[in-house]
Amino acid sequence: MTDATVPGVPLTVPLYRELERQMREALARGEWKPGDAIPAERRLAERYGVSIGTVRKAIDALADANLVIRQQGRGTFVATHNRDRMLFYFFHVAPEGGAKEYPVVKLVSFARGKADRVEAERLAIAAADPVFRMRNLLFLSGEPIIVDDLAIAAARFPGLTEKQFRDRPSTIYNLYQDAFGITVARSSERLRATVADAEAAALLRLPRGAPLLVIRRVALGLGGEPIEWRVSRVNTAHHEYFVDIGAAT
Amino acid sequence: MTDATVPGVPLTVPLYRELERQMREALARGEWKPGDAIPAERRLAERYGVSIGTVRKAIDALADANLVIRQQGRGTFVATHNRDRMLFYFFHVAPEGGAKEYPVVKLVSFARGKADRVEAERLAIAAADPVFRMRNLLFLSGEPIIVDDLAIAAARFPGLTEKQFRDRPSTIYNLYQDAFGITVARSSERLRATVADAEAAALLRLPRGAPLLVIRRVALGLGGEPIEWRVSRVNTAHHEYFVDIGAAT
């Protein structure tokens, strides 16, 4: 590998980037918890011995990454996994030409097991490490549209019970956050087309062999560590997966 | 509809936003052309009678939207549709678990016709207005993986010929930009699963009825006006469509 230097890109780390890194760590450590206000910009400037402008650039980056939310006159708050946020950032299926809609989630199965090869790799754990596996059926406008199979490392979610999952008041990511202090910060998705197997066909009330959109997703935490591995199968007969590129203001 | 005010969100338009808007217009007008350097920050500050910090915030926004590219020590340049940019921003298919790769594009057909209902709606033109239609076959690692059907309004591309399309030295978007001064700034994509019809099956060397990923894309210009309507059908047997959400730094 050549150690090429990209023209116009410096090598030193600016102060505001270092400050951003420290604040990310404070978030990952749980020093500032979801819903909390972080210290005022003037106080942070004092604490770190930098100017307010530098603090603002660091917070700007955190706000761009949706880790904190600024509110003029009130403060800057650590982002929480509420429904709207989930719908906006992590749920990309909508009716053909229609508006987003929050899915009704029905738990189909819940089990503890040993990680297979793929799960272990995606969750960065050892093969045969304990995992929880859940299957959910998601309804849009009353119709079953999506089958979600998800796996999480049992070690990250000590004491998780089926009841917790079934009775959760808000989204699944909200449960991770409230009950286990785990925040999903980003995700990486891969999509393919496939055909319905017998199980999926039955759940989605489709003929076997009907085309399905498959979404494989790894959800990552504040430090980039994998939290959840999810395989979604979507009936796209009347729904679409949408993605906007380069959208702005 | 209630005219709800969102807490913590002011109503006035800041100077740097207004400046950003003016600069976007200058780009859309072609006052600064792709590849050109825009005036130095200090000069822009003088011209508009604002401070450098304000100019920088405006340019920051344009750089975030990938409309300009900053290079320390050299200047700030209007973005061009080169291969790398295209690959990075507008091409989202890669081999399973592998690295991105630039597709080899083969023109299958080129024709002039009248816009059907869908084309007219997507391109924001009247039904039966003249359009150019192209079909391309895209190869990855020597295999035909994607069939692209695209439509553009003939009025926007006066004098476009099949030869131009066939002999273009770089990407299709680069042709739009160089020969017609049209820049694609963003795109909106909708994905579904379907099965191969006879035509697609033959081109992709698949059995009829094989599952295909369908991508419907509208490419938008600097002013948000629709430029191109494209339907891509992808054989995802060994390839994937990828999307990262909330990725940073």
Place this chain on the structure above:
DNA sequence: AAGTGGTCTAGACCACCAT
């Protein structure tokens, strides 16, 4: 050495929210 963008500062003032 001259010119460019990048960082960082110090502070004034504004807009908004809670009390």
Place this chain on the structure above:
DNA sequence: TGGTGGTCTAGACCACTTA
């Protein structure tokens, strides 16, 4: 009224590129 984030300024200095 006091505290918060948002805007805007003016300037020093640094990092990088080009000639």
